[in-house]
Amino acid sequence: MAGLSLVFAGTPEFAAVALARLLDAGHEVSLVLTQPDRPAGRGLKLQASPVKQLALQRGLAVAQPRSLRLDGNYAADAQAAKDALLAAHADAMVVAAYGLILPQWVLDVPRHGCFNIHASLLPRWRGAAPIHRAIEAGDAQTGVTIMQMDAGLDTGDMLSAQSLPILDSDTTGSLHDKLAALGGTLMVRTLAQLQQGALAPVPQPAEGVTYAAKIDKQEAMIDWSQSASVITRRVRAFNPFPGASTLLAGEPLKIWAAQIGEGLPSAAQVCGQIMAVAHEYIAVSAMNSVVNITALQRPGGKRLAVADFLRGFDVQPGQQLG
Numbered sequence: 184m185a186g187l188s189l190v191f192a193g194t195p196e197f198a199a200v201a202l203a204r205l206l207d208a209g210h211e212v213s214l215v216l217t218q219p220d221r222p223a224g225r226g227l228k229l230q231a232s233p234v235k236q237l238a239l240q241r242g243l244a245v246a247q248p249r250s251l252r253l254d255g256n257y258a259a260d261a262q263a264a265k266d267a268l269l270a271a272h273a274d275a276m277v278v279a280a281y282g283l284i285l286p287q288w289v290l291d292v293p294r295h296g297c298f299n300i301h302a303s304l305l306p307r308w309r310g311a312a313p314i315h316r317a318i319e320a321g322d323a324q325t326g327v328t329i330m331q332m333d334a335g336l337d338t339g340d341m342l343s344a345q346s347l348p349i350l351d352s353d354t355t356g357s358l359h360d361k362l363a364a365l366g367g368t369l370m371v372r373t374l375a376q377l378q379q380g381a382l383a384p385v386p387q388p389a390e391g392v393t394y395a396a397k398i399d400k401q402e403a404m405i406d407w408s409q410s411a412s413v414i415t416r417r418v419r420a421f422n423p424f425p426g427a428s429t430l431l432a433g434e435p436l437k438i439w440a441a442q443i444g445e446g447l448p449s450a451a452q453v454c455g456q457i458m459a460v461a462h463e464y465i466a467v468s469a470m471n472s473v474v475n476i477t478a479l480q481r482p483g484g485k486r487l488a489v490a491d492f493l494r495g496f497d498v499q500p501g502q503q504l505g
Contacts, residue, residue: 186210187274187374190293191234194218197363198279199233201300204367205277210374212243213271216264218282219247251286268292275377277370278332287334295377297332300366302359304328304344306387308395309337314355314362316395319420321412324348325358327366329373331384336394340384343373354422400425407455407505411443411472426480429455429504436504437480444473455505460498462490467504 186209191202194217206212215238223230231239238245246267248260255261265288268276273293278285279300290297303313305328310316317325326346333339345365349358376382403425405414418427418441426437448468452458459466464475480486481496492498 187378188213188272190214190216190268190271190273190276191238191279192216192276192281192283192285193234193279194232194282195280196233197302197359197366198281198300199237200363201277201279201367201370202234202237204371205374206241208371208374210371212238212241213273214267215243215245216281216283217245217247219249248283251283251289253286253288265292275374277374279366279370285332290332290334298342298370298373299330299332299337299339300370301328301330301337302362302366303395304346305330305337305341306392308393310395311397313395314358315398315420316393318349318353318355318358319416321416322349325362327362327369329369338387340386342382342384343369343376345369354419356423398425403428405429405438405505407467407474408470411469411474414469414474415441415443431498431502431504435482437486438476438478439480439486440476440478442475442477444475446473447471448473453503455503457498457500457502457504459500460493464489465498 189205189210189212191205191212193199193202202212215234217232217234220229220231222228235245246264248257248264250257251261251264253261253265268289269292275295276293276297277300278297285297301313303317304326308316324346326344328344329342330337330339331342347361347365403421405427418438421427422439426439428435428437430436444466448458452468454468454470456468457465458468458473464477467474467476476489478486478488479492
């Protein structure tokens with residue numbers, strides 16, 4: 184079966200995985216839309232998105248409009264993108280973590296409309312940070328939904344979905360990689376169904392809607408008055424970005440891995456107080472529970488297991504975090 188003619192819109196690594204899967208499946212991608220290059224790294228040099236890097240490697244045409252609003256501040260960018268989209272004569276547009284809102288005119292251009300790869304089981308966790316929020320909330324499973332896009336925020340009809348368990352060891356980083364691979368596979372399967380005339384759109388249920396708000400760096404500071412289960416979930420949810428953090432003797436520390444510890448704090452111990460320092464963990468008092476920190480990082484330093492960290496940093500029971 185010959186591949187479809189597609190336009191692809193995406194920006195981060197999650198989207199690049201999907202683009203590679205579509206190309207490997209034999210689909211023709213005549214145009215790639217991605218966010219403008221951004222400053223990154225210590226030198227703040229302009230850096231192309233993972234999607235742009237892959238598109239250039241594969242010899243694909245790339246457009247990087249700052250907006251797609253024809254009546255907005257970057258109307259010239261939007262008009263140029265419209266001209267390119269119309270010239271592409273695409274059967275469909277595939278969207279994955281693009282980062283720009285698609286106006287109705289974009290949704291109307293491709294013959295079969297626009298399909299979105301969303302990293303949750305809709306309608307749970309509509310919005311910008313579904314992977315982070317699923318881990319933070321303690322969800323037992325998540326997945327990928329392929330959706331026919333409409334003008335709402337992740338409100339379109341569902342075309343296909345597949346679930347994936349969230350393991351106790353999963354961080355946003357590890358779950359991201361699994362969902363990215365699943366999303367690419369599911370999108371290829373959905374496009375095959377489109378070609379066979381076998382798509383069966385299902386409206387999203389009105390019940391069970393939740394919103395995955397964008398991650399704010401201010402959320403990363405650990406509140407030691409929360410329970411160990413909440414704190415350890417947040418550590419996993421904020422790994423690799425923005426990284427859960429705390430203060431020790433006024434110095435910021437990133438906490439990269441932590442587990443629920445055994446036992447309970449004594450009545451004399453306040454939340455955030457270091458209870459014990461062992462070879463493999465630092466035990467910290469939380470609300471009616473204990474958090475065992477197992478990997479952490481000083482500013483400008485490397486991410487270290489506790490044993491390595493303690494060789495260069497003196498930590499003693501009784502010290503206060505936060």
